[in-house]
Amino acid sequence: MADRPYVIERMISAKSIAARIEDLSRDIAMAYAGTDKLVVVGLLRGSFIFIADLVRELDMPVEVDFIETSSYGNATESSREVRILKDLRGDIEGRDVLVVEDIVDTGHTLAHVLNLLQSRRPRRLRTIALLDKPSRREADVTADWIGFEVPDAFVVGYGIDYAQQGRNLPYIGQVRFDTA
Numbered sequence: 168m169a170d171r172p173y174v175i176e177r178m179i180s181a182k183s184i185a186a187r188i189e190d191l192s193r194d195i196a197m198a199y200a201g202t203d204k205l206v207v208v209g210l211l212r213g214s215f216i217f218i219a220d221l222v223r224e225l226d227m228p229v230e231v232d233f234i235e236t237s238s239y240g241n242a243t244e245s246s247r248e249v250r251i252l253k254d255l256r257g258d259i260e261g262r263d264v265l266v267v268e269d270i271v272d273t274g275h276t277l278a279h280v281l282n283l284l285q286s287r288r289p290r291r292l293r294t295i296a297l298l299d300k301p302s303r304r305e306a307d308v309t310a311d312w313i314g315f316e317v318p319d320a321f322v323v324g325y326g327i328d329y330a331q332q333g334r335n336l337p338y339i340g341q342v343r344f345d346t347a
């Protein structure tokens with residue numbers, strides 16, 4: 168698929184992303200008012216730019232940690248297996264934890280990570296996703312905060328890749344394959 172010719176069509180501008188993150192950060196800071204130190208957990212690799220921008224807008228003390236997953240099997244199968252490639256460095260027991268995901272598609276990745284982190288007995292576990300594709304959902308999971316809802320399209324940019332390309336685009340674009 169990576170060899171097929173494609174174009175990237177702009178979908179969400181860098182300016183719109185920045186404005187949305189400002190709003191979300193305000194809501195999040197309010198939701199966590201009085202929280203001692205929030206642990207913000209980024210899902211690698213797709214969330215690396217989102218988490219960097221988000222924590223810089225959060226006017227409260229935070230710790231940052233990362234977890235990396237990889238999924239195997241046919242993405243259209245509901246039994247898709249998710250594996251942890253890199254685990255958290257820190258202990259989250261009794262802590263307020265905010266998981267940061269780039270895009271919730273089938274939801275298997277987020278569901279798996281939430282199950283795992285919940286078993287470590289955090290005080291409260293919540294999630295934010297920059298993008299949500301609800302029409303593709305297979306697992307019963309919804310992020311507490313969502314940046315933008317997108318249709319069933321393959322998107323790229325702002326940390327999100329297509330065959331490891333396009334992560335450095337400052338905007339979100341839709342990958343369109345050249346069918347000519």
Ligand code: IMP
Binds near residue numbers: 268271274276327329
């Ligand atoms: P899920 O487990 O199906 O929800 O997939 C989540 C992961 O798949 C995301 O964190 C992304 O890394 C990847 N993903 C899902 N949709 C897209 C897309 O449109 N473009 C690039 N990556 C995607």
